[in-house]
Amino acid sequence: MKIGIVGLGYVGLPLAVAFAEAGQEVVGLDLDPAKVAALNGGRSYIEDVPDSALAPLGGRLRASSDYADLAPCEALIVCVPTPLTGSREPDLTYLLEAANSLAGILRRGQLVVLESTTYPGTTREQLSPILEVSGLTIGSDFFVAFSPERIDPGRTDYTIRTTPKLVGGMTAACTERARELYALVCDEVVVVSTPEAAELSKLLENVFRSVNIAFVNELAQLCDRLGIDVWEVIDAASTKPFGFMRFEPGPGMGGHCLPVDPFYLAFKAREQNFYPEFIELAGKVNQAQPAFCVERIERVLNQASKPVKGSKILLLGASYKSGSGDTRESPALTILRLLRALEADVSYHDPFVPELPEFGLASVDLERALPGADLAAIVTAHPGVDYAGVVATAAQTLDFRGVTRELDSERLELL
Numbered sequence: 001m002k003i004g005i006v007g008l009g010y011v012g013l014p015l016a017v018a019f020a021e022a023g024q025e026v027v028g029l030d031l032d033p034a035k036v037a038a039l040n041g042g043r044s045y046i047e048d049v050p051d052s053a054l055a056p057l058g059g060r061l062r063a064s065s066d067y068a069d070l071a072p073c074e075a076l077i078v079c080v081p082t083p084l085t086g087s088r089e090p091d092l093t094y095l096l097e098a099a100n101s102l103a104g105i106l107r108r109g110q111l112v113v114l115e116s117t118t119y120p121g122t123t124r125e126q127l128s129p130i131l132e133v134s135g136l137t138i139g140s141d142f143f144v145a146f147s148p149e150r151i152d153p154g155r156t157d158y159t160i161r162t163t164p165k166l167v168g169g170m171t172a173a174c175t176e177r178a179r180e181l182y183a184l185v186c187d188e189v190v191v192v193s194t195p196e197a198a199e200l201s202k203l204l205e206n207v208f209r210s211v212n213i214a215f216v217n218e219l220a221q222l223c224d225r226l227g228i229d230v231w232e233v234i235d236a237a238s239t240k241p242f243g244f245m246r247f248e249p250g251p252g253m254g255g256h257c258l259p260v261d262p263f264y265l266a267f268k269a270r271e272q273n274f275y276p277e278f279i280e281l282a283g284k285v286n287q288a289q290p291a292f293c294v295e296r297i298e299r300v301l302n303q304a305s306k307p308v309k310g311s312k313i314l315l316l317g318a319s320y321k322s323g324s325g326d327t328r329e330s331p332a333l334t335i336l337r338l339l340r341a342l343e344a345d346v347s348y349h350d351p352f353v354p355e356l357p358e359f360g361l362a363s364v365d366l367e368r369a370l371p372g373a374d375l376a377a378i379v380t381a382h383p384g385v386d387y388a389g390v391v392a393t394a395a396q397t398l399d400f401r402g403v404t405r406e407l408d409s410e411r412l413e414l415l
């Protein structure tokens with residue numbers, strides 16, 4: 001098959017590579033000329049796709065920024081961003097732009113699949129009417145479906161092939177086309193009855209995580225008051241083989257999905273005069289977590305008779321998750337901002353994030369920075385960092401990720 005992928009980011013590029021590895025001819029389309037040039041030069045910019053994965057594709061993956069190059073494709077998969085506006089409402093600008101561009105090249109027999117996370121009704125109410133401006137009819141002339149991406153950057157135990165893929169088409173024929181498409185790269189394709197069911201399933205998956213993370217974050221705050229070790233409690237509860245699922249507290253939620261997607265559902269709910277309490281509460285608790293972490297930093301410094309102002313605080317990890325350089329919505333950046341507002345002397349070490357230009361900072365050398373720091377805070381625990389060494393060297397260590405919970409030191413505190 002000839003397949004077009006629109007938007008070559010964290011979602012689109014691995015998918016494009018998966019189809020090309022399965023022997024399909026792929027045209028990747030992105031408006032960012034740097035990404036197009038990198039891919040055509042055999043260079044990846046996504047950690048999950050090493051350059052070595054591009055070389056063996058033998059020209060089966062070609063990048064372009066011209067929508068006309070998508071015209072010969074039998075299937076077109078849309079993976080553009082779906083962020084929030086400044087007032088925390090769905091921002092469908094990228095999606096609508098991509099839809100308008102696709103309408104200009106659409107032809108009979110093509111399948112268009114939306115993968116971007118969005119509220120239920122987007123495929124039917126937003127994408128489809130734009131595509132139908134072409135004069136073609138969905139279900140007979142061309143086909144439209146929604147299939148949520150389930151990628152988890154950095155994860156290696158589940159791949160695109162081994163993660164079941166949901167599809168919901170506008171008509172039975174649309175669903176069948178989408179099922180055939182994904183069967184090329186996924187072992188299991190799960191069919192649902194409508195695009196809305198597929199759209200909402202994705203939001204359920206993400207809100208489920210957001211609510212449970214908020215719950216353990218709140219538990220961590222309660223344990224702090226009670227003087228109980230939250231990590232010990234979670235380890236203990238996790239020994240129950242049924243009816244419990246482990247979630248861990250941390251410095252707050254980051255990334256493109258979890259802090260953003262619940263607002264898509266809350267927006268749709270409000271249209272129905274329905275105010276979903278769990279979603280809003282989880283957002284509130286998780287957004288407050290970086291401020292709680294800063295309060296903990298203040299307390300640890302206070303015990304050492306040091307004010308935050310002027311103290312040298314070294315943040316370990318700037319990205320939002322382990323093993324990734326993605327800083328979108330990272331709680332580490334909120335902590336950094338709050339500490340700077342208190343006039344702390346903040347630096348950071350993150351092997352995956354060489355620079356934070358918006359803060360005028362570059363990642364410091366850990367061994368050189370640790371001895372001079374008044375406090376080292378483990379915000380994101382990357383693989384390959386010697387945390388026992390950190391605890392042994394730093395004047396004080398505060399661990400928001402629980403990676404040092406097996407260590408015993410008077411100069412160590414955990415969330």
Ligand SMILES: NC(=O)c1ccc[n+]([C@@H]2O[C@H](COP(=O)([O-])OP(=O)(O)OC[C@H]3O[C@@H](n4cnc5c(N)ncnc54)[C@H](O)[C@@H]3O)[C@@H](O)[C@H]2O)c1
Pocket residue numbers: 006007008009010011012029030031032035079080081082094095097098115116117118149150151152153256257
């Ligand atoms: N990153 C994840 O882990 C993840 C997981 C599941 C779902 N999603 C969802 O997938 C979607 C894409 O996320 P992402 O993380 O890949 O975003 P991203 O920002 O990494 O990539 C999106 C790409 O789309 C390009 N783009 C924007 N407008 C375009 C247009 N009109 N035409 C062509 N290209 C355009 C951008 O240049 C960018 O390269 C979002 O809806 C997101 O919620 C992301």
